[in-house]
Amino acid sequence: MAAASPKVGNGFPKVTRTAKVVIIGGGMAGISAAQRLKTAGWTDVKILEARDRAGGRIWTQRLGPNTIELGANWIHGSEGNPIYKLACDHNLLKNAARLQTFNDRYRLRGDTFLPGGQVIDREIVQEFLEMYEELIEECSDFFLQKKTPQHPDESVGNYLEQEFPKRLGLSYDNDDVKRLKMNLFKQHLKQETFTTGCHSMKEVGLQAFGEYVSFAGGNINLPDGYDTVLDVLLKDIPPECMLFNKQVKCVLWDQMVADNSSAERHSQHAISIVCEDGEIFKADHVIVTVPLGFLKKHASTFLQPPLPEKKLRSIAKMGFGVVDKIFLEFEKPFWEAGSPGFQLVCKEDETDPRCPQEWYKKLYIFYVDPKAPNTVFAWLSGEEALHMEALTEEEVAHTIVQVLRRFTGNDDIPLPQRLMRSRWGGDPLSCGSYSFIAVGASGEDIDTIAEPLYSQHTREPVVQFAGEATHRQHHSTVHAAYLSGQREADRLIHMCRA
Template sequence: MSAPQAVSKDAKVVVVGAGFAGLSAVSTLVQAGFQQVKVLEANGRVGGRVCTTKPFTRNIIELGANWIHGQKGNPLFQLAKKNNLLSEEADEDDLDDYFFKEGGKQLSDKLGEKVTALFEKLISKASDSKIDRKYRSLSLGDYLDAAFAESSLASSGDGPRIFEWCKRNECTNEAASSLFEVSAYQLSEYIELDGEFYNCLGPGGYQALLDYLMKDLPSGIILNNKAVKSIQWDLKPQGGSNHPVKLICEDDEIFEADHVIVTVSLGVLKQKAATMFEPSLPQSKLTAIEQLGFGTVNKIFLCFNERFWPEDCEGIQLVWNEGPEDKSVYTSHSEGEAWKETWYKKICGFDSVARHPTVLCGWIAGREALHMETLQDSEVKDTCLRLLRSFTGWSVPDVSKVLISRWGHDSRVLGSYSSVPKGVNGFEKQKELGEPLPLQRKASDSKPLQVLFAGEATHENFYATTHGAYLSGIREAQRLINHYSTKKK
């Protein structure tokens, strides 16, 4: 790393955002010898869409990012393993999802296993580019419906209802209001790493990984409560300043830089990109921001004084007679707002929570998740209790504490993670989003690499994941390192 060190001492770099993308970028730059680096974080805490908290007991709850997606080739898994931050692997072979029908009847375990196994097989075909050619232009929802119709399970009584639950559950993976909005074939660009998901890290949760990335950073390098209002770039030397980039914060403090790495969420870019940058972003980048999907997924944590569900129950899953992922229902409601009256149908179920034997977590995605955010905690809690009691028929006690995420209305995020809508070339748009400014294809005497972009939505293969965000930050830091290494030579 010696080549860039001497030159990089004079390069001023500002990183916007202290999530995984921002922290991996600044950590990589500092290790390479960059000495004039600052991180501007809008919140009073680091982490971005990672939010590790302890609302119920001394044990952690992940209000945001929850999983390490895969093991082989996953740098966050390797970091966690190397630093003993992984939880001990629990034996979950004896744990089952309990599927309950609307009206209080528990469905057959075998039928549930058959339908969910078929669903996973169909998703794998889409992910591995093995999807039949006739399905490639379809939405993910249309593809799944058409493929399921060819199975004997489609006429197996409650099979279609469980399949509808699978689609509703998949909406949380895609951060989508409906799978009928998501591309089927473009799913193949996403690379799913081998190995089990870790749905919970060790006692420190995701915060422990953030702390590891920050442990060797110089004091004062991260400035909290520093929201950036505007980024002026391609500035010409004037008034003694030779820096091409100027960042103006909401408190009117100004930072000058040679390079800025922007790691704000795609949700923030969708709202502010048109006015945040001066001069305006190229049309190709604005189009990418507009066309890529960015949805909301929320969690509803219910804490009880005592456990009422069986020890072998991993989750209580809700199967409706007619649910929000049924295409006819979704289409008929798309022009109006009747769906707001039944927003709770988008709750897939209530899953057990690691280290919290008396806590359940409900998942909800899309427009229903956004609507849920506008309701009082008490209304959401009462609705969840009603669902648990009516579906299971069990004696469900009152909730002692509730914790609800509201990522869609968080002005510093405005959603959860990205997806590729139907009809959009995700690989192309993600690449456009990650292209640094000024554009290399444009002949110019401007200083290179003034504005760089990182974050999960800029990663063509690992979008919507923490390791995608982490790797994108390293990618942009390495771009600067390579630039100065070449410049020195």
């Protein structure tokens, strides 16, 4: 005869380390939660991962001498960042020749080109950056200093577009320099979209912009690939705990069954996780770590009973954008040795591209990564990224090389010998790249999305939520995913009755 389930005062099962926990998603949040539970002595933990690999939006590829990050690229900050601490504790930053860091907001020190190969004076670029960064800080101050925008639904984009010309008009620059700085400003607004994860900064709410908290210490590019951090955590998770190619169709999370006396009660293992291949897993607790983009598309059907209206509204209000990367590998570099990259700045009549046909006009900054010799890569966001995803590799390569020739003045730049790109917008498992607080949303919406679901029959959470979009201060980052996974594991650990 099976042992009776442990009971609490009202007759319901209690949380124990033998409870069955199923984690949906094997990205950083899911792996972090599983690692925390396993090291705390939990015996029955499974990760259901829809892909054939771990990592989710961490996706490191190795091709010959090249290490390519198709997903997460940097550790965002060193002071207080748990991912940086993991990297240091496990000696993941030792390869100094491939280690790369950038200052906050990824500002390059390389050349800034106008069409025709003209390089903008670096002193002018630096003066512009100082003015621009002051405005970005002002945007954050609306939240940090509890200031009220002139309009309740004001966007970061609108604020910047209103304020920058005013500040520029008060400067002592001559008209030519002012025109240059205005062009730099318009290009930086494009760069800000890949930093934030949106199509336009007019989608980003001004009042909540300062919710995001940065760790000091710049941005660090892991020398041997971002997946080396995943490997550290996976060492504590037995391989049999993670099942690949297991896409979840639906979570039946508040079921009733009949006991032997026919009296209805809530059963242990009352949650059923139904996979697309028909297999069903039972659990006492489920931790959902799917991307917000996936929830936005499937929120009404992914959980049954459906999510509460309040949570559905918050999922709808939050932003989740598309940010892609394009890597071009050449036989030999056409850029200066040791350069971290370069920037392209359009002239006045070209700064507002027709979207999405002129997708290439949103290309602004090209990075050189020491992990990938002879390779440059660029970010592309929003509708232009979605348009690029639908083009052939040949079309993308030809267009970008034409852009590079035009701006550098070097007509001898050849077509790349290889092009690689991400396609996060068309990925049905992510439906985009990362989250942002949109106009009309707030940090409270992040907290609402993160709030567990409680069965009407028990006092413990049965469905929990983790992932970068569930962390109020650090959303959009790998460390947010890591911390949120630990948070949900700790929620169970702290309730555990041994």
